[in-house]
Amino acid sequence: MADIAEYVTDKISSNDVSLNNYVTTDSLLQNKRGRECAQNLPPMPCALMHFQPKDILIANIRPYLKKIWFADIEGGCSSDVLVFRAKEGHFPNFLYATLMQDAFYDYVMKGVKGSKMPRGDKEQIMRYKMPTFSSDEEQNIGKIVVDIEKKLQLSRAINDNLPMLGHSSEGAKGRHAA
Structure with missing residues (x-):
């Protein structure tokens, strides 16, 4: 992996991040499902790992939980999250895939x-x-996997909202039946 990726060691102050762009092992979701908004910021000002869009963040505690996120924003993360960046000439999408x-x-x-x-x-x-793989193959593989992942995330979001839709449509059916 060292041939195509490196660990990010850049730092950012916790004072410069918000809940929306702060990542912890707890805010990364199990089974490769991305991330959710962090519940709290560090209690004291500190230096965080500074990630950029297209970096890959992986929780390093209990790796069997398979917590990974392909960053689409800039932010900071706790030291228990590893940040990988594709090296020059390699594709972040392929690294993520x-x-x-x-x-x-x-x-x-x-x-x-x-x-x-x-x-x-x-x-x-x-x-x-x-x-x-060749550069073109890396690019194509990465693009396909990221496109599929985006569709899966959209499907999960829809599925997560189905119970709410079911309750409201059930209520509507009940009113019409009365």
């Missing part, structure tokens, strides 16, 4: 440290063998 695979999480779990709250080994993670 590769890190979405179960094989990546299986690999990370082989090198975890700790048992109660296992953490991925950052050095071992960077040794992950990435598939090799």
Whole structure:
């Protein structure tokens, strides 16, 4: 992985982030479902990892939960979130597509440290063998996976709202029947 990606080490002050652009392991959703808005900001001013759009954020605590997000905004994250950035000449979408695979999480779990709250080994993670493709293939694979992921997120959002729609339409049916 070190050939096509690097860890982001840029910092941003917690004073410069809001709940909307602050990411923690808790705000990243399990099973590769992206993220939700953080519940709270750090209690004291501190330095956070500074992520940019198209960076890939992965929770490093309990990697088996498969918490990953392809950033679409700029912000800051806690130190328990790893931030990956595609190197020059490589495509962020492809990096994201590769890190979405179960094989990546299986690999990370082989090198975890700790048992109660296992953490991925950052050095071992960077040794992950990435598939090799031409630049055009990387771009196409990444685009396809990101497009599919966007459609899945839209479908999940619709499904999450179905219960509310069901209750209101049930109430309407009941009123018409009376």
